[in-house]
Amino acid sequence: MTTISLAETCGPVISGRSRAREIREDVERRLDAGDDVVLDFGGIVTMSPSAGDEIFAKLQREHLSFANLSEGLQSLENFVVASRNSGA
Amino acid sequence: MARLRRQFEIRLAGGYGFDHLERAIRDICPLMSHPAGEPFSVDLSGLAYIGPTALSLLVGVIKEREEEGCDCLIAPPKSELTRNYLQRMDVTRHLFDGAIPESFERKAPVGFRPVQHFRDDTDYWVAAKELSQALYERFSPDEMTSAAIRVCLDELTENVVQHAYTELGGFAAAQSSTKRKTFEVAIVDLGVGVRESLQRNPEIGEIADDTKAIHRALMPRVTSTPERNSGIGLFVTRMLLQANGGQLLVRSGRGAVYHGAKKHEEVLEASFPGTIVAIRAHYDRPLDLDHVYSMLAPETSDDDD
Numbered sequence: 553m554t555t556i557s558l559a560e561t562c563g564p565v566i567s568g569r570s571r572a573r574e575i576r577e578d579v580e581r582r583l584d585a586g587d588d589v590v591l592d593f594g595g596i597v598t599m600s601p602s603a604g605d606e607i608f609a610k611l612q613r614e615h616l617s618f619a620n621l622s623e624g625l626q627s628l629e630n631f632v633v634a635s636r637n638s639g640a
Numbered sequence: 641m642a643r644l645r646r647q648f649e650i651r652l653a654g655g656y657g658f659d660h661l662e663r664a665i666r667d668i669c670p671l672m673s674h675p676a677g678e679p680f681s682v683d684l685s686g687l688a689y690i691g692p693t694a695l696s697l698l699v700g701v702i703k704e705r706e707e708e709g710c711d712c713l714i715a716p717p718k719s720e721l722t723r724n725y726l727q728r729m730d731v732t733r734h735l736f737d738g739a740i741p742e743s744f745e746r747k748a749p750v751g752f753r754p755v756q757h758f759r760d761d762t763d764y765w766v767a768a769k770e771l772s773q774a775l776y777e778r779f780s781p782d783e784m785t786s787a788a789i790r791v792c793l794d795e796l797t798e799n800v801v802q803h804a805y806t807e808l809g810g811f812a813a814a815q816s817s818t819k820r821k822t823f824e825v826a827i828v829d830l831g832v833g834v835r836e837s838l839q840r841n842p843e844i845g846e847i848a849d850d851t852k853a854i855h856r857a858l859m860p861r862v863t864s865t866p867e868r869n870s871g872i873g874l875f876v877t878r879m880l881l882q883a884n885g886g887q888l889l890v891r892s893g894r895g896a897v898y899h900g901a902k903k904h905e906e907v908l909e910a911s912f913p914g915t916i917v918a919i920r921a922h923y924d925r926p927l928d929l930d931h932v933y934s935m936l937a938p939e940t941s942d943d944d945d
Binding site for chain 2: 564565567568569570571597598599600601602604605609622623624625627628630631632633634635636
């Protein structure tokens with residue numbers, strides 16, 4: 553299992569779709585290689601809606617989990633996942 | 641100083657602040673109809689003040705004409721204060737093929753950044769970072785406010801790259817007022833406009849006019865590219881400013897929608913080809929994204945009105 557500290561990768565704010573896409577693609581590579589991945593949000597102050605869409609909504613995969621999500625980011629996760637799954 | 645030849649000229653005089661956008665459009669946008677390849681002049685001699693919104697618009701329109709082969713002559717402001725401000729904002733950075741006239745040579749100031757011109761994914765991120773940094777230098781926001789500013793700038797500049805469908809890209813500027821404890825950010829593009837952009841999504845269908853289009857764009861999950869984008873950037877910005885007591889203005893085509901202390905909409909005579917998004921926020925009040933996200937529920941629609 554691999555734990556990725558997003559604060560160490562991005563700093564306290566995950567912002568910008570292109571940056572989040574890089575994170576998503578890295579995670580997808582690891583998952584495709586058979587790894588279990590934990591994305592650790594400890595130290596993340598907040599993220600942009602676009603970043604949330606890339607990391608939460610476009611990355612709905614088994615063997616992937618999130619740790620230390622704030623209440624606000626949990627709410628963002630629920631929102632973007634529901635949006636993408638509803639096709640809205 | 642070179643004499644201004646008799647040629648097409650636009651003249652800016654007085655002040656062009658956040659609340660004077662229509663005057664800025666009226667005075668600047670006639671330049672957009674100027675024939676390609678023909679020289680023009682911009683008379684700023686009577687200019688007293690120009691805020692980030694009008695400044696981004698001015699630089700964008702001049703740049704657009706320059707890329708159509710028009711030579712531009714700019715008469716600087718007579719006011720030394722205004723001239724210094726334009727120097728700090730490096731207003732001519734993107735013009736004159738980089739050869740800056742002496743009257744516009746920039747001294748290196750803290751808290752000011754040039755009008756940013758961005759065209760792609762790399763550019764917009766750099767532009768957002770630069771403008772955020774300029775604001776941080778001026779009023780040292782706390783961590784959450786810094787984060788909210790950066791996120792808004794990323795979202796709004798990315799919107800141009802994703803949805804404006806223009807090779808020219810976008811123009812953005814930011815400035816703060818220590819007197820009023822506010823900051824202003826503007827993003828301007830000369831692209832297809834909100835209505836045409838949204839109507840590229842076949843699921844959205846016909847939209848009757850520009851004002852209705854802007855209203856739709858401010859709703860959650862509305863985007864011209866649902867396969868790529870989530871359509872909540874502008875909605876979250878709106879909610880953030882509402883909670884802050886700030887203002888959001890979106891101007892496109894003949895529509896203008898204001899959200900904030902005074903919410904209203906207008907259908908205007910002067911059509912603006914492209915989109916202007918301008919925000920004015922209080923930096924001594926919370927700008928809390930976590931709070932805004934906590935209000936999102938999976939079934940959230942536009943329920944603020």
